[in-house]
Amino acid sequence: MTGAKPVRVRFAPAPTGSLHVGGVRTALYNWLYARHHGGTFVLRIEDTDAARSRGEWIVGIQETMRWLGLDWDEGPFLQSDRLDQYAAAAGRLLIEGRAYECYCTPEEVKARSDAAMKAGRPPGYDGRCRDLTAADRAARAAEGRPRSIRFRTPDTGISRFDDLVRGEVSVEWSTVSDFVIVRSDDSPVFFLANAVDDAEMGITHIIRGEDLLDTTHRVLALRDALGESMDVRYAHLPLLVGADRGKLGKRHGSVAVEDFRDRGYLPDALVNYLALLGWAPADGREVLTRDEMVAEFDLDRVTHSAAFFDYKKLDWLNGEYIRAMPLDELTVDVLTEATARWGDRVDATTAHEVARIGQERAVTITGLVDQAAFLFETDDEFTMDPQDWDNAVAKTERAPEVLDAVIAHLAPSEWTAERTDVRAPIDALGIKVSKAMPLLYTAIEGHRAGLPLFDSIALLGRERSLARLEAARRRLGSAAEPTTS
């Protein structure tokens, strides 16, 4: 253990795309660890790959983290602002012989590596430029060959480190080939920048995905060669996997965090769910506030095996959070989402009513607003789900009579809240109310499952409700004609 030394952790994403759930989970665990131990959470942007890094992503990553409430204490530090440091480090390694200039092109390296793999030998760089003389180097440079810098890994021995979640991890150096630390355009590679920054920024605990486990030996060796402090602990988190059990990433569908926001998930619910993917509090609770998570979180309870991202459970949790929301807060979310879709047709009073009657069974904000679409759509836009309608018609006995009775019930111009309760006229026909409901839900709201009917009729108003019921009645009239097939 590192004793009483204050905890300093960092989240260090590459700005090559929007943050996806795996990255957020890593950020979250760092944040939880920092907050639990009263430490410092640093945000560092690893943008040394100029070709793939984009300024807009640097902004986007921060927006996403703010949306999730993952506040950082220092940064964002950009590695592109610190290039001279990496160059100086590489220079030192070169002078001390810990690194060397390599004149092989990436294509050549790959070809030889592939050949080695085919021949059953370990892949990787074959060390061709390891022992070039000054004359050799000058000759290659004169040929106009690109020059990169490679770190010379040990030929023998074993690299070990004690991972906070996995325990001792080791590898034989003979299986690790020399790797590039400076590209031929003089830009630093991940290993170098990472080693330099973690040491210089005084990071005490490096919490990241297991996909980086193998790189740890190289970064640590670099750090050691640089003469930096080796007082740092690593913790490798189990990966998040998609439906095919593969690492969650760009190829596994929509896992960008903005998509969750757009689909109506609450940041607190997403954070809560992500916290549970690879960790569980000792008492087994699953719905936890941030304070509770911070109080309970620690690395010794992080699990070891990859976790499958289960939308069903996220849905359940999101529903729990929606139900726990103050009505006014939910109203704001509904108003915002509905306004984005229907503009000024949406008023605060209606939004409030939608929130009130829909809160109990909502799964997502977007889903709730979807249910309220029938209120904001014009008569032209409104459509009934064809399948729901067909099913409802098929399952409702004497459907035309039911509609006629309900229409007659709602027809009187004196319009009270009680009148929207349409059970009496159906009951008067001797038909089971619950059996007739799907038909009415579909006629009024467009689909079978929706907001409570009576409140919906009241919100829609007498004229529009009657118009929809009459439209349904007309449709029934033609649908009732004998079919030829």
Add this chain to the structure above:
RNA sequence: GCCCCCAUCGUCUAGUGGCCCAGGACGCCGCCCUUUCAAGGCGGUAACGGGGAUUCGAACUCCCCUGGGGGCACCA
């Protein structure tokens, strides 16, 4: 192919030698409630990958196998 990591219900997990013929949650199934239903209540289904070893005793320790995943870039 080589290296590394992992292995409890469909899924997320609890479990650190006896309290486990394995507990919780989501899902699923059934019942109840009920103005449809995606809510709520009650109940149910369902797992320690296989084989050795250690031990009085193994889900928990060790070994082998099998399976899964990750890495093997002038990406991070």
